[in-house]
Amino acid sequence: MERIECKKIKEEAYIEKLENGMKVIIIPKHNLDKKYIIWGTHFGSIDNRFIMPKTNEEVFIPDGVAHFLEHKMFEQPDGTNSLDTLMALGLDANAYTTNNHTAYLFECTNNFYKGLDELMDYVQHPYFTDENVEKEKGIIGQEIKMYDDEPGWRLYMNALDCMYKDNPIKIDIAGSVESISKITPDVLYKCYNTFYNPSNMIMVVCGEFNPSEILNEIKSRLVQKEEQGEIKRIYPEKEKGINKNYKEDTMEVSFPIFAIGYKDDEGINRDIVKKHIAIEILLNMIIGKSSEAYKELYEAGELLSVPDLDYEFAEQYAHILISGQSKNPNKIKQKIEEIVEKYKQKGLEEEHFNRIKKKTYGDYVVEYNSVGNIARMFLSDSMKNINSFDYIENFNEVTKEYVEEILKNVFKKDNLVMSVINCKDK
Amino acid sequence: MNYIKKDIKKGVSLHKINTNKFKTNLYAVFIATPLKREDVTKNALITSILRRGSKNFPSQDLISKKLEEMYGASFDCGIEKTGDNQIIKFYLETINEEFLPEQEELTKKSLDILFDIILNPLIENNGFKKEYFDSEKRNLKQIIESKIDNKRAYSFERCIEEMFKNEPYGLYKYGYVEDLEKITPQNLYEQYKKLISNAKIDIFVSGEQKDDSILNIIKENEKIIKLNEREAEYIENKENTNKTEVKETQVVEEHMQVAQGNLVLGLNINTEIENAKFVASLYNAILGGGANSKLFQNVREKQSLAYTAGSTYRRQKNVIFIRCGIEIKNYEKALNTIKDQLKDIENGEFSQEDINNSKELISESIRSINAEQDTEITYYYGQELSDNFTTIEEYIEKINSVTKEQIQEIAKTISINTIYFLRD
Structure with a gap:
């Protein structure tokens, strides 16, 4: 087992690549009653076209399959549902699907090994029938409708539509009522057999564990599976530039909401962690709590609170999103553009930069307050080949000059978009 | 126990929770005062004006910079x-000094800012600074009006409003909004x-x-020294329950542009039995507490009528809400299915296994209280406001001692007070 350490915050992690290709990450914690485990497959809503390694068959699947599969994994041949079984043990169990991965998890203080039995059993034993697939369509149909009523979700999807012409990130994670109607057990089995192979999976555990003991417990519950070759995923070619710079919609909201995006054409590079830290610092300098832009907009009643600041990235996409609520989204966009230009020309102020850098350091440390946060962070970072400790370890390498360079490369006027949801006339 | 309470002066107390599970220290100040129509809007406005700036930190960006x-x-x-x-709540969270890249004193600094x-x-x-007053008044108006944005939360809020x-x-x-003017x-x-001179203050x-x-x-903070002793005005939460008058169910329907309907039922529990609140917690868990509950199984899983189906027990008011x-x-069908579940529990159609699962579900959430600083603080504050202090161990013990007979007994006293439906 490889051991990595983060001395500044007194944390360590053990990493093992098993013979079957699965990666296991163990983050031991002391004096904690709570244990957390998460098992993820590198299969998300964007993986809609691929070649199955064993048969060389090219498969093109309807939107929403990864999420549908997640729902169906819980169903067992004896009619029981694994989520119920886990909950009956008093475990807090769940699963979720993102753009690039699907994860199954539970947390508990008691009954960890009973939970581990169940988790590793259901994730390794799919059971899809015509009947149980049909039934699920009703439930997921309701979930899709719930999202349709959420202005925040529509805002986000429209922002993506502005930034990308043809990119699978635009696919709604749950799909549509129409697309899921095409899902069959056969499609689900094809995806399961391809993506739920151990070589495409990562498991993370966090809590009071002895690393080699827990590793053996995990190994002993693994089903032998044939080694498969690399999964070839087919994506549309990456586009430079944006699709359109503005999109608006009308919904029942009391005040307009906006999402301002900068599409990042460059995306993941060797220095992605450094780059990510730099972008977080920049976003806070531009429109964070102590920024002059926020002060001005807040005092003018244009903003009620600090907008959500996000940098989302994976191999296939990368963009910044600044989203919030305002009567006047255009004013917010203008102000941001103005500040970005000013910083580009005059450079960043030393005192301001250092202060925000300190704040960003604190934000990363706080992530280590809960076993759940730690495990989820290690899983999603590992899906992108990132070691989470690097966010703390590489911190000092992020200089003002480097951040100014990122500002010029990423915050490009031509890649700026805005999505707005307006209020319905009353 | 890692919890100690110390009185600073009459009506003002310090509560210390000693824990080494976190990278942070959390400081909180809670101000409790009885809910009154004439004060509620004012108190909300006070809260947002205070955070704009104080005498020593006169603007929000100065506070932000300091933090x-x-x-x-x-x-x-x-x-x-x-x-x-x-309850007006203020929180300040800092990194524990042990995990800073360089040594620095943060505790006193934090408390100085918070109290200021x-x-x-x-x-x-x-009066309050006019500029802050005007903009916060405008913002609060917007917050009150944006109540409709989240349809699920709105429906829940509306059902409570109708029921009480x-x-x-x-x-x-x-x-x-009309009181703001x-x-x-x-x-x-x-x-x-x-x-500030009458409310109950807990740090x-x-x-x-x-x-x-x-x-x-x-104790040595000059703002704390200046606070007067007080006979704190607040409403103590009673551990014992009372019988209430059973009224005919009221049905409230509201229309908005929505794709999904939101159904919320407010239930009264009409009993005076001992430990009623623990029995009601278990009743609620069986009814709609999780994936094994009757509502989740029957409304969502068996009939595919809903994506979300569950219930919440509001302990202080001893009422249950189904959402x-x-x-x-599917309104009629869902409502009938819900009513069937209430009847089923009354008739004892649930197993010892259901009870054990629910006990484990609740115990697990109680055992997890110390895994989050604000949750642990909230638990002890809940005890502070109650007329009966229950430790975490006692809580689990009382949950485990509930019997099937007690659950059935309580089920018989449950009545639907309000049915609220948000639809197109």
Whole structure:
């Protein structure tokens, strides 16, 4: 087992690549009653076209399959549902699907090994029938409708539509009522057999564990599976530039909401962690709590609170999103553009930069307050080949000059978009 | 127990939670006052004005800058409704000094800022600073109006409002737009002075404390020294329950442009049995507590009527709310299925296994309280507001002692007070 350490915050992690290709990450914690485990497959809503390694068959699947599969994994041949079984043990169990991965998890203080039995059993034993697939369509149909009523979700999807012409990130994670109607057990089995192979999976555990003991417990519950070759995923070619710079919609909201995006054409590079830290610092300098832009907009009643600041990235996409609520989204966009230009020309102020850098350091440390946060962070970072400790370890390498360079490369006027949801006339 | 309470003066207490599970220290100040229509909007407004700036930190960006320098300490405040009290909450979280890249003192700095914001407001012409007053009034109006944005939360709020019409608990914690108009910087400052000198004030500190220095830091703070002793005005939450008058179910329907219908039912529990609140907790868990509950299994899984189906027990008020997101045309069917579940529990159609699962579900959530600093603080504050202090161990014990007969007995006393439906 490889051991990595983060001395500044007194944390360590053990990493093992098993013979079957699965990666296991163990983050031991002391004096904690709570244990957390998460098992993820590198299969998300964007993986809609691929070649199955064993048969060389090219498969093109309807939107929403990864999420549908997640729902169906819980169903067992004896009619029981694994989520119920886990909950009956008093475990807090769940699963979720993102753009690039699907994860199954539970947390508990008691009954960890009973939970581990169940988790590793259901994730390794799919059971899809015509009947149980049909039934699920009703439930997921309701979930899709719930999202349709959420202005925040529509805002986000429209922002993506502005930034990308043809990119699978635009696919709604749950799909549509129409697309899921095409899902069959056969499609689900094809995806399961391809993506739920151990070589495409990562498991993370966090809590009071002895690393080699827990590793053996995990190994002993693994089903032998044939080694498969690399999964070839087919994506549309990456586009430079944006699709359109503005999109608006009308919904029942009391005040307009906006999402301002900068599409990042460059995306993941060797220095992605450094780059990510730099972008977080920049976003806070531009429109964070102590920024002059926020002060001005807040005092003018244009903003009620600090907008959500996000940098989302994976191999296939990368963009910044600044989203919030305002009567006047255009004013917010203008102000941001103005500040970005000013910083580009005059450079960043030393005192301001250092202060925000300190704040960003604190934000990363706080992530280590809960076993759940730690495990989820290690899983999603590992899906992108990132070691989470690097966010703390590489911190000092992020200089003002480097951040100014990122500002010029990423915050490009031509890649700026805005999505707005307006209020319905009353 | 890692929890100690110390009185600083009459009506003002320090609560210390010693824990080494976190990278942070969390400081909280809670101000409790009875919910009243004439005060609720004012108190909400006071909270948001205070955070704009104090005498020593006169603007929000100065406060923010100060906090950023402290490795991004975070300050937050908010309004809650706990039983018949309106609670004004202030939090400050800092990195524990052990995990800083360089040595620095943060505890005293944190408490100085926190107390200054709450107890040393920026005053001009015998009122709050006009500029902050005006913009916060505008913002609060927007917050109250944006209540409709989240349809699920809105429906829940509306059901509570209908169920507790003309009672303190039916009040909206952020107040009312029509009441905002009558507030001036001066009459609001009067309300502030009244609040600070009469309300119950509790200070919580959670984190690793090697010694008792924190008590002295607080006692020696000049803003704390200036606070008067008080016979704190607040509504104590009663551990024992009372019988209430059973009324005919009221049905409220509201229309909005929605794709999904939101159905919320408010239930009364009409009993005086001992430990009723623990029995009701278990009843609620069986009815709609999780994936094994009757509602989830029957409304969502068996009939595919809903994506969300569950229930919540509001312990302080001893009431249960059932919440479902359903297809609008399925209203009757969903309502009948829900009523069937209530009847089933009454008739004892649940197993010992259901009871054990529910006990484990609740115990697990109680055992997890110490895994989050604010959750642990909230638990002990709940005990502080109650007329009966229950430790975490006692809580689990009482949950485990509930019997099937007690659950059935309580089920028979349950009546539907309000049915609220939001539809197109």
